[in-house]
Amino acid sequence: MAQSDFLYPENPRRRQEVNRLHQQLLDCLSDSFQVTNKLTGVLNTHLGCRLAFIEMKRDGTIKENCDIIIQAVMKIQEELQKVDTALKDRLEPTLYRRLQDIKERETEKIAIVQRVISVILGEATSAASAVAVKLVGSDVTSGIMNKLVTVLARIGTSLLGSIGVAVLGLGIDIIIHAILGAVERTQLQAAIKSYEKHLVEFKAASERYHDAITEVTRAVKCQIR
16 A cells, blocks of 8 residues: 555545546547558558558557557548549539538439549549548548547647556556656546546547448448448
């Protein structure tokens, strides 16, 4: 038992809470890595991209891993922007505007993209058109991805950023030491509040991101059948 536990008997419970929240943060990070790789696979297969898959750095910090995801998402956005620009150049202005219209039926949008996608990619399937419609110029690219990047950047610059992702297996006291170098009541409470604050945002952003990519892969499967 740490010396401060005699003065603050609630500290052991607070350590357990930090441990639990740390695991939740790691779970969200791991999920974001997996979802980003799923999207990377779809883009490489159907839009001819050459994006690299990413891997969680087990000996790195929370910030380092947040940065890995941020860079991957930004590269994905760059590739999608290239496709968007090509569509805008190839399509008549009225047809391009229809792609941006949320009221336009998705089947109609796919038909519009199919007119020029093969010219852009050299060779393309109907699945490529579906991917382009789901991602190019959509809320996935401009809203959902941007929100995820913003949340990850905030976590990286918070007091959690310097924590190593692998410290969980080393014991609760190691986590606490890594955070603030002490286990006094006010410092534990500050750590818990920081975890809770960032987890609320991160969970919401990662869930929207996951749902959006799941929708993209579902649309691809429908076109392949």
